[in-house]
Amino acid sequence: MPFAIAHKNTHFLSALRLENRSGKIPLWLMRQAGRYLPEYRAIRSRHSFMEMVQTPKIACEITTQPIETPPQPIRRFQFDAAILFSDILVLPDALGLGLTFEEKLGPVFKYPLKTPLDLHRIEQDTLPPCLDYIPETIELIKNKLDVPLIGFAGAPFTVASYMIEGGTSKNLLKTKKWVVNNPQAFKKLMEILSDLTIQYLQMQINAGVNAVQLFDTWAGALSSSQMKELSLPYIEKIIRAIEPSVPVIFFSKACSSFAELIKGVNPQGISFDINADLRRMREDMPHLAIQGNFDPDILLGSQEAIRKEARRIVDSMQGDPGFIFNLGHGIHPETPIAAVQTLIEEVRR
Template structure:
């Protein structure tokens, strides 16, 4: 079985013969087969069944032709090992049984024990390492995003309790960031030891912060996480979530290889704000997939053209796939990305050859 490493090479800033693509939430409810599985099993049930979790992870690779798989899991899975009880409630999201809001609550959080508490996650990774012919991306939720669920108790639009703790009790906030940062580092290392080939840190909701608050209250733990993972010979991706364009200049110098962009910042502008030194990933608005293929292809082509201006580009969405997306359209988009980017690269190479002649 030949191995497709375009994604890895693009993450490292190398030229590839076509743009690699994968999609956040590429194993999801847009797929009728996945919906049938969810009729029998909850998300957490699937995660606890390594064979089933591996199969769900591989389904979009087979159906869409993407260049990477992403582990079927949830960013909340590791907090179970810290002693936090939660459930993933349909149409709501993570709901924490006893939200974390006091010094005693934070001090009670245990160090993560991946082998002891989450062996099913590691076994899923091992199965996928044997079965896949594309790289496996594993992931964790970043400290701010996880903290927002732990403190609010459920998804939030305003993050008032989270920000209240951050502003009002900075020492407690720092303690929580430290504990969650330790969790991420240990969890990521266990993933790589089990066979993960890339790692993405999802900071889905950090765009709720101003650049000043991000730099003072969150960026230090992000820097530490990537510093402590720097010795791992895998691509490391930081996705600062939606509405995070104003935070991009603050990321200069973090030891990630790739920065994910949402659709509000063009690829060219995102690179400018980052100041160079990173591959970029993104950034089609998932809502575009509800439109006709002509519109989808037009927007994808513009993203690809900007992405190809420099080496180091991975096509993705600016956020996760919606359930309303069409399997056929996503598969057609994947084929278009590969075909269009290959042609653009060939045309660019031919033009350079003509200039030299």
């Protein structure tokens, strides 16, 4: 069972229940403890990415940044939640695909799934024991945080696409060939991943995370009919399997396009991309928490531009008991710390 909430700041969790009437908009940012921070870059200069993820003490340090000067990001910026430092691809890595992160290329699998015959390599009923570093990391983090901790996983379609493509792809052509030419094999892969993802998220919940977020980053490569057939049934299966006391947030770069379909699988919240009109989304889905959707590109602009866009979003959702301020995607590594501070100050007004 998840740990009892021992922290005082519960605005984030209240918003996920549509019960935040404190007058304070809860705020956290995707990749908030990432490469834009000098503390992160200092750690990264000494360790590979996978070493950081798989070493609980280091992953805890990155998540919480427990240093004296400056204070940790959660306190520096007064975020209302932290998110586990990890990656959506640690699950396929544990299945033997050999994940590395290469400069200017990003994630690369040494042993991708080249044909449906490769499915036998990953087909198993239980999580590989090599993922035991995840609960150990969460337990360390929970001892340091005074805000809720968010766990996460990649949604089956997005994870499958990385496994087939061998890394990041602009067009997912290899994945689409599987979908068209080997539909049963692709669905089998999705079943394997959805079952293991349920176990993976439950592992995080048992270790103490207070909410989880599902990232279906590349769902925008699907048509509406493909989304209904190849992504959403597996997302719904995962959401239904998670115990009701732990909220599930769904994120995709295509959330604004597929909002009507996504709300049908009943996540507790949807994190929207930059294309969504949040006020209109609230009208269409009064019973779901709404998270988003500041454009992270604007954080590379002037303070005036940052404040203007933050005010626009806040004004559109002011007083909404189920609104969580976030980005439409993750922070860019080039983002100045002062830009993040300006954004937060404006939201806090």
